[in-house]
Amino acid sequence: MKKATILLALLVACFAGANAQEAFTPSWSAGFDVQGALPMGDFKDISDFGVGGTGYVAYSVAPQVAITGRAGYIYFGGKELSFSDATGSGTIKWKYGMIPILAGVKIFFTESDSRVYVAGEAGLYILSLSGDVTITSGSSSFSGSGSDTETKFGVSPSLGAQFKAGDNIVVDAHANFSNVFTENSSTNWITFAIGFEWMLN
Numbered sequence: 001m002k003k004a005t006i007l008l009a010l011l012v013a014c015f016a017g018a019n020a021q022e023a024f025t026p027s028w029s030a031g032f033d034v035q036g037a038l039p040m041g042d043f044k045d046i047s048d049f050g051v052g053g054t055g056y057v058a059y060s061v062a063p064q065v066a067i068t069g070r071a072g073y074i075y076f077g078g079k080e081l082s083f084s085d086a087t088g089s090g091t092i093k094w095k096y097g098m099i100p101i102l103a104g105v106k107i108f109f110t111e112s113d114s115r116v117y118v119a120g121e122a123g124l125y126i127l128s129l130s131g132d133v134t135i136t137s138g139s140s141s142f143s144g145s146g147s148d149t150e151t152k153f154g155v156s157p158s159l160g161a162q163f164k165a166g167d168n169i170v171v172d173a174h175a176n177f178s179n180v181f182t183e184n185s186s187t188n189w190i191t192f193a194i195g196f197e198w199m200l201n
Contacts (some may be wrong), residue, residue, distance in 0.1 A: 003157070003165070005099075005119040008035065009201040010024070010154045013191050018123070019132070019151065020059040020066060020191055021059075024062065026059065026060055026061055026076055027059075027060045027091055027199065027200070027201050028057065028058070028059055028060075028200040028201055029057070029058045029060070029066075029197050029198060029199050029200055030055070030056070030057045030058070030197070030198055030200060031055070031056055031058075031172060031195055031196055031197030031198060032053060032054065032056070032195050032196065033053060033054055033172065033174075033194060033195025033196075034051075034052070034053045034193065034194065034195060035050075035051065035052050035053055035054065035058075035072075035074065035191050035192065036049065036130065036191070036192050037049065037050030037051070037052065037074055037076065037178075037189045037190070037191045037192075038050075038189055038190045038191075038192075039076065039188075039189045040186075040188045040189055040190060041185075041186040042129070042185040042186050042187075043185070043186060043187050043188060043189060045079070046078060046079055046081065046094055046132070047076040047078055047079065047094065047096055047177075048075075048076060048077040048079055049076075049077070050074050050076040050096075050189065051074070051075060052070060052072060052073050052074030052075055052098075053072050053073065053195075054070050054072025054073075054100065054193075055070070055071060055072060055176060056069060056070035056071075057066055057069050057070075058197070059189055062106075062109070063064070063111050063113060064105055064107060064108040064109070065105065065106070065108075066105070066108075067103070067104075067105055067106075068102075068103065068104050068106050068119065068121060069102070069103050070100065070101075070103075070104075070121060071099070071100065071101045072099070072100055073097065073098070074097070074098045074100070074191075075095075075096070075097050075098075076095070076096040076097075076098070076189075077095060078093045078094035078095045078096065078131070079093070079094075080092070080093045081093070081094075081130040084197060087136075088135055088136050088137030089136055089137075090133060090134050090135035090136060091133070091134050092131055092132070092133045092134075093131065093132050094129060094130070094131045095129070095130050095131070096127065096128065096129055096189055097125040097127075098125050098126065098127055098180075099124050099128075100123065100124075100154070100178075101123050101124045101125075101126070102121040102122060102123035102124075102156060103121060103123055104110065104119060104120050104121030104122060104156075105119065105120060106118075106119040107119070107146070107173040108162075112182050113163070113164035114161065114163045115161065115162055115163070116159075116160070116161045117159075117160055117161070117162070117174075118157070118158070118159055119157070119158045119159075119160065119174070119176075120155070120156070120157045121155070121156045121157075121158070122153070122154070122155045122156070123153070123154070124151055124152070124153060124154075124180075125151070125153075125154045125175070126149065126150075126151050127149065127150050127151070127152060127180070127182075127187075128147065128148075128149045129147060129148050129149070129150075130145065130146070130147040130148075131145060131146055132144075132145045132183045133145065133146075136196065144188070151165045152180050152181055152182055152187075153180075153181050154178060154179055154180035154181060155178075155179055155186075156176050156177065156179070156191075157176060157177055158174045158175060158176030158177075159175055159176075159177075160172060160173060160174025161173055161174070163176045163195065168198055169196055169197065169198050170196070170197050170198070170199075171192075171194070171195075171196060172194070172195050172196065173193070173194045175190065175192050176191050176193070177189075177190055177191075178191060
């Protein structure tokens, strides 16, 4: 009798699990966020606090797993740096614009209305750099500017949480560490973001 009860309990558990899997329907969602970015490492020596935002889509492939795609823009103001040598002195101020185009995966710890998740994204960062230079030598001075654009690979792991705000909308808050692989120096920052996500089906 005891063995039969255990066997019945196992069969019920397996049946419930199978039904839960069959009942799940893959779904789409879309959202946006606003961000504040804190430069780290070498990058903080030449740049100030950044602001920006991203838009994203997510495709749920399991109750607690979603594939994501994201794009946006982040602007970093530059610090004014001074330099001097035997021929003169001057200042230079850099400004940075970054366009991330990323894809990744998001994993939720629970299926409740309020849930915590970890995520990882990777892809391309289009970096736009511009600078204003002033050079003084004796009684003469020169001012100029220049710009450059390059595309680099980067990664962005994150930790976040979602909170239900309506029938088809959640508030999403997360922090992530972005690292772009650039030559001769590190280009990384910590982002704090908050936004909304809508369930599309």
